[in-house]
Amino acid sequence: MDFLAPGQSGGSPHCPGNGLLLLLLCTAVYGLIALFSSGGIVPLFYRVLVATGCVVTLLSWLNYWMIDPLDAYYAFLPEKGELFLGTVGNINFYGALLCLCVPLAAGAYLQGTGKKQPWRYAAALxxxxxxxxxxxxxxxxxxxxxxxxxxxxxNTTTHVLARLCRLFAGLSACAMVTRLLCTVLPFRAELRTVSAGLGRPLTGGCLLLLSALGAWLLARKPSRHAAVAMRVVCIGLFVLCAAAFLAANLLTSVPEWLSFLHFDERWAANRGYAWQKLWVIYTEDMTPLQKLFGLGGDAVKARLNPDIESIRYMTLLNGDIFDSAHNEFLQHLVCGGAAGLFCWCGFLFTALRRGFRNFPPLGAALLGYAVQSFFSISMPGVFPLVFVLAALAGTAPSPPATGNTARVVAAGGLLCVAGVLMMLFS
Known part of the structure; x- marks a missing residue:
């Protein structure tokens, strides 16, 4: 199975046109769900997707500790098995699935009440x-x-923020325990970047204590609305991050702690090289008509590796060639032109607006996917779920489905999961 971006018409001589075929099928699924779905089945789909994500995550943890119950990756990829987890594929694809599942599970826990809260917390964590x-x-x-x-x-209150602090405290504890277990148990790959930082005793311990203290302080007082305060905090964080990125790229002397934000060809695991080259191709090498409608499927792979010298340099820089932009938006720009990128951004914007209006956790899931897709590529195991969630975002909220409807939806969800697993391991 080729993991292709939607703008690609074929990354393999054995599967010509599979990227465009995937996009066509996803569009058909979107239309069918938009026509026949109702708001009552959305919570049921949440549960099916969250449960599936939990199963995949359990398998991923087993894979990380060198246990492969499905005998799927390490038997066939002994030298590159560290790049694969669970049933989705590459760690970036698994990360894309988490970006869809985590907001749904976190939303159920943060906004939920009743006896099921411990289970919601366990699933979110x-x-x-x-x-x-x-x-x-x-x-x-x-x-x-x-x-x-x-x-x-x-709906955000101080008690919701207390639950968020508890969730982050649990995550910090998991990271530190993982780092500790890595000293005594065999593991597939070293912890990287954020995972490594969170697992350090000093960093993780301080964050754990601060989160636990914040949860206790926020929970002990009567609940009050906190949405406005959170919006101010988020705007402040965005401004700080933007200022740090501009400083890292505009200052002649960059502080060491800002160096990871400095954009060059080695930036973001060598994505900077591909992004710079594709931007030059779009702005300087393409005709006005090509800029409007793109170069067509699989154009990115062909333009990134036009000759043997380019292939050698990319292999020397990255260890392997890039067959895509590792940026869905740039991929659409080169393959589909400005028109294709405008359509994709319009689709995402409409789905996000509807999602946050009707089902905020669903809108958050789509936003999480859009953010990570700026650094990754789409693939058949996750990309269709974006269209399913986008279609469900347009349905009006209604009471949860019960009786036969609930059984039909649950059975359909299980059949979909079974079908995906059969495709992946057949």
Whole structure:
């Protein structure tokens, strides 16, 4: 199975046109769900997707500790098995799945009440903990942005923020325990970037204590609305991050602690090289008509590797060639032109607006995917779920489905999961 971006018409001589075929099928699914779905089945789909994500995350943790019950990756990829977790594929693809599942689980826990709260907390924490072995910076950023956006909605109270602090405290504890177990148990790959920092005793311990203290202080007082305060905090964080990025790229002398934000060809695991080259191709090498409608499917792979010298340089720089932009928006720009990028951004904007209006956790999930897709590519195991969630975002809220409807939806969800697993391991 080729993991292709939607703008690609074929990355393999054996599967010509599969990228465009995938996009066509996803569009058909979107239309069918938009026509026949109702708001009552959305919570049921949440549960099916969250449960599936939990199963995949359990398998991913087993894979991380060198246990492969499905005998799927390490038997066939002994030299590159550290790049694969669970049933989705590459760690970036698994991270994309987490960006869809974490906001749904976190939303159920943060806004939920009743006897099921411990189970909701366990599911949310398990899915969040999957970010540790995945180690994908795009997934960490996507999940963080999605959960923060969820906390900016109107229903946010100080007690909701207390639950968020408990969730982050649990995540910090998981990271530190993982780092400790890595000293005595065999593991597949070293903890990376955010996962490694969170697992350090000093960093993780301080964050754990601060989160626990924040949860206690916020929970002991009567609940009050906190949406406005969270929006101010999030705007402040965005301004600080933007200022730090500009400083890292405009100052002649960059402080060491800002160097990771300095954009060059080695930036973001060598994505900077591909992005710079594709931007030059779009702005300087393409005709006005090509800029409007793109170069067509699989154009990115062909333009990134036009000759043997380019292939050798990319292999020397990255260890392997890039067959895509590792940025869905740039991929659409080159393959589909400005028109294609405008359509994709319009689709996402409409789905996000509807999602946050009708089902905030669903809107947050789509936002998390959009953020991580800026650093990754789409693939058949996750990309269709974006269209399913986008279609469900347009349905009006209604009472949860019960009786036969609930059984039909649950059975359909299980059949979909079974079908995906059969495709992946047949």
């Amino acid at each position: 398990l899915l969040c903990s999957g970010l540790i072995p995945a180690g994908s910076d795009g997934a960490w950023l996507g999940c963080a942005v999605a959960v923060l956006a969820l906390c900016c909605t109107q």
